[in-house]
Amino acid sequence: MLEMETKLAALKARLAEISDLDHAAAVLGWDQATYMPPGGAEARGRHLATLAKLSQEKFIDPAVGKLLDDLRSYEESLPYDSDEASLIRVTRRDYERAIKVPPEFVGRFSAHGAASYQAWTEARPTNNFARLRPLLEKTLDLSREMANFFPGYEHIADPLIGFADYGMKAASVRALFAELRERTVPIVQAITSQAPAEDACLKKHYPDAGQMAVSELIIKRLGYDYKRGRMDKTHHPFTTEFSIGDVRITTRVQENWLGDCLFSAIHEAGHAMYEQGVDKAYEATPLGSGTSAGVHEAQSRLWENVIGRSRGFWEYFYPELQKTFPEQLEDVSLETFYRAVNKVERSLIRADADEVTYNLHIMLRFDFELQMLEGKLAVKDLPEAWHERFQADFGLRAPDDRDGVLQDVHWFAGLIGGVFQGYTLGNVLGAQFYAAALEAHPEIPDDMWQGKFDTLHAWLIENIYRHGRKYTAEELVQRITGDPISIEPYIHYLREKYGELYEI
């Protein structure tokens, strides 16, 4: 037994060094997206590539594989959910994935991703799909090549979906989405057949400083710990973790749109509270972060939408907001403001979509990913396929590709496949977790009216955050609710909230 403990300590020491390299890279990435002058870009790319290479080499070292093999009997002798068995299990899963992808491919893929991202930043503003087409064709080839390092799949997208949402497959996501679509479309139709909500109150002039101050005040009150984090500005808001004691977020400000800064801040604070809530014992190991794209997105969307766009939340915070922006909001009633932040409409841009229509944007992208990987949809036909599907789903046609197929960065910076389903899984899981929290603590909505958010926060830490990557998404849902992943709580939530708002 002592021998096993020595081996586990040796494994942890190696994993800590790898974690240090990855977190040093995260600091450089954060700096690149916030304060780095443009002149730093070229060298920064090199710094990041060197750290990524060192980290990868250290991890796929056969010595790691040997330690994992030696520890197998020890793992099997321990309870499944013990910290030690979980660490060995999750590390083995990561290791077996990592050794299947040749370092030569990793280098090729990352160089292509950087070139493609750079081209996208230039070609999107000028609506130039033709320039991106050959790059996207290569991305599709590389995505297929990546999937084929993991033979034995049912669907070629399965390995790619599994990277972000371990345990999910094309078939399971497709079934969930089909059900969700069938139940959502009638709600969208019922709402959009009515007069749209008035949201002019959000489009006045709101100075930058006031938006940042009120966003900071709100996320602190929700439970984001400023002693272990900070908020800066970027083009595309994100969360990044350097350690459990330093989890940073970013937001952006549009002075003529109140919704962007505030809801981006709440969204990212939701991601960050998850990372801040991981058990300190998992620091510098593969267990020390959120478990999947879907569960992560469930945390950000729960705080942003279920809480941040609820009536109780604004009963409490609206007077505070009016104090910050007296001229803009003194004549705007709470009811008008509440309806404005919950306006539902068929719109072109996914990132700005409301919580009712949002999933339709994701389903379109997910279906196209599968069709492209299957070889049924060619990259050259993508722009027109986009317009046709958008017309069918939303009754709208984007004026150009910029607000059509070029709007999201994902396919231009990474893989085609596995990158979009997490958003909708997040909406579904967030509602399922919230329903479980309400069952345990029916006082949560009343607490909110008093500005008290710690009951919910403590429940999330206890049931989700602290476990890090110990459990998969499906295991977490099963442990918390006793049921598999289900859309019912989400549909129930939409019907209750929007049924009242729109009298449907």
Ligand code: ZN
């Ligand atoms: Zn997010």
